[in-house]
Amino acid sequence: MIVNFFRFIDRAFAWIVQFLLVAILIAMVAVTFSQVILRNFFQSGIDWAEVGSRHAVLWIAFLGAMLATRARQHLNIDAMTRLLPRRARNALRVFLDAFAAAICLLLAKAALTFVMEEYAMGGDLFLGIKEWMVQAIIPFGFAMMALEYCIGVVLDILRIFYPEIQRRQPMAEGGR
């Protein structure tokens, strides 16, 4: 069934994002830690360590936000939604997801313009990596978040007619 196909894509994609996230985090720890050891014991260092980890944070921010979108764990003011009855809350969710998708799409468009300009300038960052390559995560991240919210809208509307479509289980229990 088509829903199962989407579910497969969704899981595979979440797995890739998670894998990238963990890899970048571990790499950041390794590089920063080696920097401390090299400086204090060998009077040397990695000259791109700081630039590298600062940009790793940018990627972590967007990959983490993508996962947060998927798990609907973004920080928000949820006092109102807690007070609403279930049906009203579901209706509101469709509306808010559509709204979030629209804003994310606009941000993705703005980010694309930004990255295109940076691409034209072509600045080097470190180890031959160009600035625009690292910045590309911004439009990509926003586009993926917009897509995720769109899927949420479609599934929520489908659920009105086919109540048997299950709500996706959150990947794991987070802090919130």
Place this chain on the structure above:
Amino acid sequence: MTWLVLIALILCAACGAPLFVFFGGLALLLFAMVGIDTSAVIIEMYRMASAPALVAIPLFTFAGYLMAESKTPERLVNLSRALFGWMPGGLAIVSLIACAFFTAFTGASGVTIIALGGLLYPILLKEKYSEKFSLGLLTTSGSIGLLFPPSLPLILYCIIARVNVDDLFLAGIVPGILLIVLISLYSIYTGATSKVEREPFSLQNIKKALLDAIFIVPLPIIILGGIYGGIFTASEAAAVTVVYVLIVELFIYRDLKMTTDVPRIAANSMILVGGVLIILGCALGLTNYIVDAEVPAKIIEFMRQHISSKFTFLIILNLCLLVVGCLMDIFSAIIVVVPLILPIAREFGVHPIHLGIIFLTNLEIGYSTPPVGLNLFIGSYRFKKTIPELCRASLPFLIVLLISLMIITYVPDISLWLVRLFRGSID
């Protein structure tokens, strides 16, 4: 048209739209309004990659989550029980210290109540603390270590206010201890009047618990010693912490498994970090607009006409921040409100470091106040109690916290003397 969109944005945020969507949308709208290409919003967002201190946030949070998921909470509770369990109200003090440690590392994201609340609540009840006292204590303890390094809100404030992280780390220590001491006094009083059970003092127990937790205890000393001994920066300290915690939990205690637990915890902790940083990114464009539009200058102008003394300013500041703390989560509040009040506070002679401590103490109180106090929601989920029940239970603790807030606000030296001691003079 602009006004319509603005009202729609505010309505959506109030109804529970993600805050990054609100800030991002607002930034897009404001830039479009003055005719600047919206890609300027992204230029500001990209400034995220130029703040060296930001590196510390994912790393410290990761280390904190690793510890929270291991048996470290038990070890810490056992140790502080052996050390303080013999005092009247001793177990309450145990809870405070263990919670403070975890909040400092996990950034007051509710992990403390999840990791420690379930552990401490039955023990408190077993030793005849009243249900109301135990609930109130654990609910407010969820944010009690906020002022201690290396907490995430401290680092975030430094980035927004452009304050040296090392200075704010020092500044938070004494006010943080003050909060714990005052709540401890209240707990001792409760413990003494309600005749709770105490444990016998035993050097044997202390030795056993200390040996069990011997690898966790030195962690704060390694971090602070490394930073103030000039061995590494705050961000590098975060990487050292992760490596240290990984070695301890994977190879010494073997509480966690490398292939299953570590990736899961990493991804989980980065959901929180990503959520905070994306708000930061979206709000950077907004703050830039606010500064460009000279909003703070206009507020200063207005306040100069109505407020004359630093004292009145501090009272108003506290009142405003308490309202902010009731309505917003701490991360968004820091990102949005700090750029607004920083120039105003400077105008009234409040040092940015002192302002940071006032700000965070205020918001720490906001964690346990309705309608959006995160501690209340997580506590209600964890202890299976209703929100009004938890509100009533945390009320006495809120009063103690408010008294501490007054002291911290009106005696700047509590926040500043340790900085002066270690750093010489501060500007």
